[in-house]
Structures are given as structure tokens and as C-alpha cells.
Amino acid sequence: MSAVVLSPARRFLLLVSVSVCAASGLVYELALISLSAVLAGGSVVETSLIVAGFVAALGLGALAAKPLLTRAEVAFLSVEALLGLVGGLSALVLYWAFAVVGNSLAVLGGATLVIGMLVGAELPLLMTLFQRGKLVDATTSGSVLATLNAADYLGALIGGVAWPFVLLPFLGVVRGTLAAGLLNVCAALVIAVLVLRSDVLRRQFATIASGLCAIVVVLVSVLVASDGLVTSARQRLYAFPIVYFHQSKYQEIVVTQWGKDRRLFLNGGLQYSTRDEYRYTESLTYPVVDASTSRVLIIGGGDGLAARELLKFPQVKHITQVELDPDMVAVANSVLRDDNAGALDDPRVTVLLRDAFTWVRTPPLPQDRFDAIVVDLPDPDNEIIGRLYSQEFYSMLLKHLAPGGAMTVQSGSAFTTPDVFSRVYSTLLASGCASVVPYHVHVPTFGDWGFNFCTLTSRGLVMPKTPAHTPRFVDQGVLDAARVFGADNKPRLLPANTLDRPLIVADRRRGYRQAGE
Structure with a gap:
């Protein structure tokens, strides 16, 4: 089925989705950095590895997207579905890995690589969608790239501001990341229904829409159960029952108690008994x-x-x-x-x-x-x-x-x-x-x-x-x-x-x- 030229309204909706997905992508990266601080001390080494690994993965993702450009619509929606699922669950998986294994470095590296590659695949797929059905010269191509970059950077700014001032203080690392994943998938679902529905086969659309809806259900279910899941994982890190937990703007505060022995932990480190x-x-x-x-x-x-x-x-x-x-x-x-x-x-x-x-x-x-x-x-x-x-x-x-x-x-x-x-x-x-x-x-x-x-x-x-x-x-x-x-x-x-x-x-x-x- 041949693709049609996107109308201005559909192009605008696609640009909005670019910003939403960019915001979610940056939230995932910031969540990984935040968790590295809580679980591994968060030194310049961890932060540098996450940032450098994420940037390198962007390039790998762009290369990996080249074979997918012939079916850009299906590929873009599939990438957003995977990104919302993997990114949304990344913090919870990382937290449980640390609680069970005691060392989450491998999971941290793997999450950085996968999320970075999925984010990196977005831009070439979007470029293809914007130029579909048009004869494009160098000037037009440059204009499209500038527009996409502007939407991408604006979304990154929104995500960068939302994480420290909204998501982290009000929802915490795990629930904040789940919320970003949910927003990511919902944006992809809107784009699938309002923008790209006529550009894919009916069977493909049904499969993609069903998959996106299923991921929404999964993320909502995990979000509802997240307090219990995080509490269970957190308790595995401490010998005594947790009687108080709070994630402040600066640190994770935990108080445990067994009999008369009360202990204070900051970012997992014992402060006193x-x-x-x-x-x-x-x-x-x-x-x-x-x-x-x-x-x-x-x-x-x-x-x-x-x-x-x-x-x-x-x-x-x-x-x-x-x-x-x-x-x-x-x-x-x-x-x-x-x-x-x-x-x-x-x-x-x-x-x-x-x-x-x-x-x-x-x-x-x-x-x-x-x-x-x-x-x-x-x-x-x-x-x-x-x-x-x-x-x-x-x-x-x-x-x-x-x-x-x-x-x-x-x-x-x-x-x-x-x-x-x-x-x-x-x-x-x-x-x-x-x-x-x-x-x-x-x-x-x-x-x-x-x-x-x-x-x-x-x-x-x-x-x-x-x-x-x-x-x-x-x-x-x-x-x-x-x-x-x-x-x-x-x-x-x-x-x-x-x-x-x-x-x-x-x-x-x-x-x-x-x-x-």
C-alpha cells in the first residue's frame, strides 16, 4: 500500500508526538542516572557511562533503523511501543535486580543500550514519514530535519524540567518512569489512530493498536501495584522491617526497626543504629x-x-x-x-x-x-x-x-x-x-x-x-x-x-x- 503525503494537521500531530517521545526518552535516561545515585553512589563514573552509553546507543539505533525505512509507519509505532514498555519498566526492573542480585550494573548498562537504540531509531523513521510521497531536495530535507530537531529538543527540555520538579518529587523514580512510559505509549496510540491509520494495512493497524493497548494495560497495572512491588524489593535490601520510607529531592530516607534497634539509612547507607x-x-x-x-x-x-x-x-x-x-x-x-x-x-x-x-x-x-x-x-x-x-x-x-x-x-x-x-x-x-x-x-x-x-x-x-x-x-x-x-x-x-x-x-x-x- 503506497503512503500518502501527510496533511499539515497530521504533520503537526506527528511533531507533537516527537516532543512527547523525546520528553519520555530523556526521563528514562534521567531515571537511570537517579537510580545509579541511589544504588551505586552515582559518581561521575556511573553518570558518564550512562550518558556516553546513551549517546553511543543513539547512533547504533539510527543505523539499525535503516532496513526499517521501507515500512516507516509500522516501524515507528513498533519502536514507540517497545520504548514505552522497556523505558517504563526499566526503573522497576533495575530496582529489583539490585535487591535480588546485589549488583545492577549489567542491567543498568543493558537498559541504557536498549533505550538509547530505540530513541536513536526515531529520527530516521520520522524523517521518512515526513518526506513520504514528496520529491525532496536538499533545502527541503534540511528544513524537515530542522523542524524535527526543534520538536525533539523542545520535548527533551520538557522532560528535563518535569523529572526533577514533578515526576521525581511527587511520584518517585519507579512510578515517575512508569508514568513516562504510559505517556509515551499513549502518544504512539494517538498517532496510530489519527495520523498513520490510513497508511498501514488494516491487519497491521489492528495488530499494532492491540499491542499498544496491551502495553497500556500492563503499564497501568504495574503502576497501580508499584507501591507494593517497590516495597517488597526495598525490604529485601534491609535486614529489619522498614517502618518509614521517603524519597526526598536529594536522597532516599529509610528507617528500619527491630525491637528497640532503630536504624536510619540514606541512599541505602547506614547512618546510625x-x-x-x-x-x-x-x-x-x-x-x-x-x-x-x-x-x-x-x-x-x-x-x-x-x-x-x-x-x-x-x-x-x-x-x-x-x-x-x-x-x-x-x-x-x-x-x-x-x-x-x-x-x-x-x-x-x-x-x-x-x-x-x-x-x-x-x-x-x-x-x-x-x-x-x-x-x-x-x-x-x-x-x-x-x-x-x-x-x-x-x-x-x-x-x-x-x-x-x-x-x-x-x-x-x-x-x-x-x-x-x-x-x-x-x-x-x-x-x-x-x-x-x-x-x-x-x-x-x-x-x-x-x-x-x-x-x-x-x-x-x-x-x-x-x-x-x-x-x-x-x-x-x-x-x-x-x-x-x-x-x-x-x-x-x-x-x-x-x-x-x-x-x-x-x-x-x-x-x-x-x-x-
Whole structure:
């Protein structure tokens, strides 16, 4: 059956479908990047591989479409059907692969390749549809290509804006991707009925329309059941029952509980267990306090535990806490309130919902400097967090420290990740600390855990007087012993971690077994 020339109205509808499909295609790619951040840390390596792999797959898809150009109508609708199905289900499949296998890299690569090839096949097929039945010269061909590219880029812009501002915050990664797949298939169904119906054989149209409708039913069914499916997959990742889950704009927040043991996880990484978090929290906060400590700055610490300990000292009159994620603060004030004793609601605590790296760039007035600074951040699994472990960040942060003040930095495991620990130690020295004292304690849930104590003068680890309470773990003997390291994990001088060379991210990924290699 010979194809007819598309009327202006049908060409317009086809352009709309181009934009919708482009928006969906970009959503699939952004969903893969988002999941790589949650499941694998989302470093520049994963992001670069996904973007580069997707772009390469676009080219492969364009080449693979060449034999299909003789039946462009059928091929285009078939590609959109497959793209909606594969793209829509990709996030759910990836999540389950991670939950069951423990490593979703192969599925991530496969999804990137398949989705990229299907998206890449769209443009040559659309070019053929637009030029069907016409004698096309170079100028006309260029005009058609420009029009298609404009529609494609506009759709990509819509998808790029919709993902972070609409789909991800309101639906989450899995349901947001399913919604994009559903929109993708519905657009193809509209095009099949209103634009290309007369250009394909009746039997072919019936087959394609039935297939598209079946995919819509599948995606709608999975969308309805997605909460249960994701909950089942998520629970497989955690030893204890999940009592709270929330996907914020910045991270996945999970709280589990078994008996009295409540645990907080961010992006799958354990942040604390109520069994022994006091060992970590006291070791992090107590060394910076002395008799004159009145104003304290906390960077991170969104769970409220560091603020809880500092508020136990009567000389501490005000705490400023800089935390990026407002949802984490909300969880701390509700689900985790029993753990932090409502510290973030205390009138002595001011929570600033800011990006710490941006906030520290403004130098304070001398009277606004802090007597103590506590840096309680997640491990540097990616470059975004890694910049908060950089020489540049510490240098700016020290400008907020009063001359006689002290700063502690959580520094990872001195045994399991010795390069991370030594990198923080070395970076603090390079940043302007006159004295850096590395120390470590045993936290059963974490193992051997390390900290670094920085001062602008020469001040050692001294247990503060605590008339208001009796510490559960830390005393002067513990602090003295904490400075002792075995021969297998002594702190070493390494090149500083900088914005230009985020070495600490690679350190964190190598971990213990390859440390130092």
C-alpha cells in the first residue's frame, strides 16, 4: 500500500508526538542516572557511562533503523511501543535486580543500550514519514530535519524540567518512569489512530493498536501495584522491617526497626543504629567542647543526634545547623524524635536549610565566628558529597572558627577505608589547621570508626567537664586510647582532596581490600 503525503494537521500531530517521545526518552535516561545515585553512589563514573552509553546507543539505533525505512509507519509505532514498555519498566526492573542480585550494573548498562537504540531509531523513521510521497531536495530535507530537531529538543527540555520538579518529587523514580512510559505509549496510540491509520494495512493497524493497548494495560497495572512491588524489593535490601520510607529531592530516607534497634539509612547507607550511636555521637562532639564553648556550628547532622549531645552542655547557648534536605529535618522532628530528644526543635538551635558549600563562602564577622564546628556528613560516595571533604571547603569553613576554637570531622573507618581517613587528615592539614589529631573508636554497628580533630592553635583531645550529665561512653581514658593506632592503619600523609581532583571518592570506592593501591 503506497503512503500518502501527510496533511499539515497530521504533520503537526506527528511533531507533537516527537516532543512527547523525546520528553519520555530523556526521563528514562534521567531515571537511570537517579537510580545509579541511589544504588551505586552515582559518581561521575556511573553518570558518564550512562550518558556516553546513551549517546553511543543513539547512533547504533539510527543505523539499525535503516532496513526499517521501507515500512516507516509500522516501524515507528513498533519502536514507540517497545520504548514505552522497556523505558517504563526499566526503573522497576533495575530496582529489583539490585535487591535480588546485589549488583545492577549489567542491567543498568543493558537498559541504557536498549533505550538509547530505540530513541536513536526515531529520527530516521520520522524523517521518512515526513518526506513520504514528496520529491525532496536538499533545502527541503534540511528544513524537515530542522523542524524535527526543534520538536525533539523542545520535548527533551520538557522532560528535563518535569523529572526533577514533578515526576521525581511527587511520584518517585519507579512510578515517575512508569508514568513516562504510559505517556509515551499513549502518544504512539494517538498517532496510530489519527495520523498513520490510513497508511498501514488494516491487519497491521489492528495488530499494532492491540499491542499498544496491551502495553497500556500492563503499564497501568504495574503502576497501580508499584507501591507494593517497590516495597517488597526495598525490604529485601534491609535486614529489619522498614517502618518509614521517603524519597526526598536529594536522597532516599529509610528507617528500619527491630525491637528497640532503630536504624536510619540514606541512599541505602547506614547512618546510625540506636544500639550504639551514642559511641559515635559522643566521640564526634565532646572533644570540641570546653568551658568557653558557647556558639557551635554543625554541618550536616540532619538526624539531630549531634545537636542532642551538644545541648547537654550548659555552656552551649546557641547551635547553628546547616542541613541541605528539609525532608531529613522533618523526619528528625517526627520519626526520629525519640532518638534525638527533639533537639532540632530546641530554641537554642537554628536550622539553616542551605547547601553547606554555598553557605560557607560568605566570611563571617569576627563576632559571628563559632567556638566549635562539628562536621557530620555522609561518607563521600560521590563527587557532590566529596566536595564537602575538599581543601577548598575546609579552608572556607575554618574562617568561621574562632581563634581558640576546635573542629571535628567524621572521617570514615580508619581500618576499613584507611585511605579515606588519611585523606581527610591530610586535607585538613593542607587547609590551614595548625594541629590535626586523628583518633578512632569502636562502634559495633560500624566497626572501627575514625575522626579528625582540627584546631587553629595547639590543643589536644581533652574531655570537657559535663556537670549536667554523665556520658555513656566517652571519658578521658577513651580519648587518650583513641589516639593510638596499630601498625596496620596508622594515618599517612596523602595528597589533599580538592575540587579539581576529588581523590577521596575513589578512596571510598576502593575500600579496605585495595586501600593504598
